[in-house]
Amino acid sequence: MYIIKVKGVAKIPDYVQLRDEKFTLLAYFRVDRPDKSLEKIGxxxxxxxIMNLIQDLPFGKILKLDI
Structure with a gap:
């Protein structure tokens, strides 16, 4: 699984993408509201x-997550 932190612009907030090994999008959520999205994918x-990793992750970088 991969985590990508995306910087928002203007009124669009910062987002996080969680993708699988084939880079298929599993979840897409705001940095400040991850609860329902993470629950939904188990x-x-x-x-x-995951949120601790996201806080330290620079925008635009991809982090491989082994869970």
Missing amino acids: LGDKAEY
């Missing part, structure tokens, strides 16, 4: 770990 129990 990662609700790992939400705190």
Whole structure:
């Protein structure tokens, strides 16, 4: 699984994309509101770990996540 942090512009907020090994989009959510999206794809129990990684991740970088 891959995490990409996308910088918002003007009134569009910052977003996070979670993608699988084939780079198919699994989840797309605002940085400040991840709860429902992570629950929906079955990662609700790992939400705190994922959000800690996202906080340190620079915009536009791709991070491989092994869960």
